[in-house]
Amino acid sequence: MxxxxxxxxxxxxxxxxxxxxxxxxxxxxxxxxxxxxxxxxxxxxxxxxxxxxxxxxxxxxxxxxxxxxxxxxxxxxxxxxxxxxxxxxxxxxxxxxxxxxxxxxxxxxxxxxxxxxxxxxQPPVTHPSVRSWLKRVIDIVGALVGLLITALLFIPIAVAIKLNSPGPIFFGQIRCGWMGKRFRMWKFRSMCVNAEALKSTVKNQISGPLFKNDRDPRITKVGRFLRRTSFDELPQFWNVLKGEMSLVGTRPPTPDEVEKYEVPEWQRLDVKPGMTGEWQVSGRSQIRSFEDVIRLDLKYQKNWSLMYDMKLILKTIVVVFLKNSGAV
Structure with a gap:
């Protein structure tokens, strides 16, 4: 130092x-x-x-x-x-x-x-990806295509959610984006309506600020399917279109997680959060250490290029079609 x-x-x-x-x-x-x-x-x-x-x-x-x-x-x-x-x-x-x-x-x-x-x-340029106009163009085009796919799947997903668990179709959660700026990230609801209130009753199986439980009782039957196929994340294309997220980046943390960060861990907020990234294509359901998440996020920042983004997008498409690749 x-x-x-x-x-x-x-x-x-x-x-x-x-x-x-x-x-x-x-x-x-x-x-x-x-x-x-x-x-x-x-x-x-x-x-x-x-x-x-x-x-x-x-x-x-x-x-x-x-x-x-x-x-x-x-x-x-x-x-x-x-x-x-x-x-x-x-x-x-x-x-x-x-x-x-x-x-x-x-x-x-x-x-x-x-x-x-x-x-x-003007905010600082913390990472080359933040000011890349070509990355932003790719995000906009990808978001529009993604929203079209979301529109085609919306009715069957919405009906399944409603029939399985009464409540809203969408779930919005506050996350921290670039430089810690907060935004509301959207998903198709995969849990019971009072999931946030019940969080303290569920055991955390991951060390560090992250929260994960493979048998989380709050997840509905339809929700498990949505998570396994990653369909629950389709509404995040709206966040990408608005510029709050990118197609590829680091995992968007919750404010609770950021509250527990040590100074070096804030580095992961130097880039926009992404719908996919190193964490998602490296077996996210099997990762049980916050240190591993940080390592993967910093790996992305170090190796970033437009070609690297395209490579991760292609990997994500492959991973989505593999059994047990999504969140559970």
Whole structure:
């Protein structure tokens, strides 16, 4: 890990941390460690200031460290203040709604409050796939084809769901997308209507933040068929068309999962979540370790190319037709 100089100076009795020009995964880990050391001092400061006057890039790991620091400060009864936040960092905070959570102060003239032009607040390019216009074109074309298939299958699927279990046809769940931005992901309902309320009564068979149970009693008979064939995921083509997801990417986590992430694990949010990806074509029903999911997600980010996306799409088509390939 390269040395990162997190200078700390005191303004009256409040320590002020100087954030580095870049706040990505390596800097973010050190950032969290330095902040925790300040929160373990005696006496505890009533306020800690983070000066962002030099920071022009922050990815999802930097965001994760910042969220972790806020939690630590709140647990210790310390007020956390962000000062001199540049537009590049403000764009990330605004994207996730955290600009309404943090206390943000403008002191210097580096980033005056009058700077509100749209071009000044473009989110960072955390991964080449995020700004690839050709990948977006492929997503739109694929989503339109997928929605056409969904329309053709809608009536028999809807009737089967209704006959098997009274309740809505669709199930919407809040997930975290690129940089942690929340969105509602859609599926055909495969569980009983009160599945979320019953989640605490079902044993988790996977280590880490993920949740999985092969014999989950909340899944309906029709739901098991939908999951085995991956038909339950067809409505996600709507999320792809809207730009919230991609055809290929990382698995979209729930907010509960992200709450448990360590700083390096936030890297998986540097790309858009996908309907398919390394996790889905590598035997998702057999994967029982969160570390394996992270490894596969980072493998995708490292190897990404348009040809790699096409390869994973073709693999997915093959996997869908194999027995027991889908979620159960």
């Amino acid at each position: 390269p040395a990162v100089d997190f200078r700390v100076k005191f303004l009256e009795e409040s320590p002020q941390i100087q954030a580095p020009p870049r706040l990505s995964v390596l800097e973010a880990v050190a950032f969290k460690q330095n902040f925790q050391q300040l929160c373990q001092g005696s006496p505890l400061p009533s306020q800690i200031i983070i000066d962002f006057s030099q920071t022009t890039f922050m990815d999802s790991s930097g965001l994760g460290a910042l969220v972790s620091n806020l939690k630590t400060a709140q647990q210790q009864g310390i007020q956390l203040v962000l000062r001199n936040v540049r537009p590049q960092v403000m764009a990330v905070l605004s994207l996730t709604g955290l600009n309404q959570v943090f206390t943000i102060e403008e002191i210097s003239e580096i980033n005056p409050p009058t700077v509100t032009r749209r071009q000044e607040f």
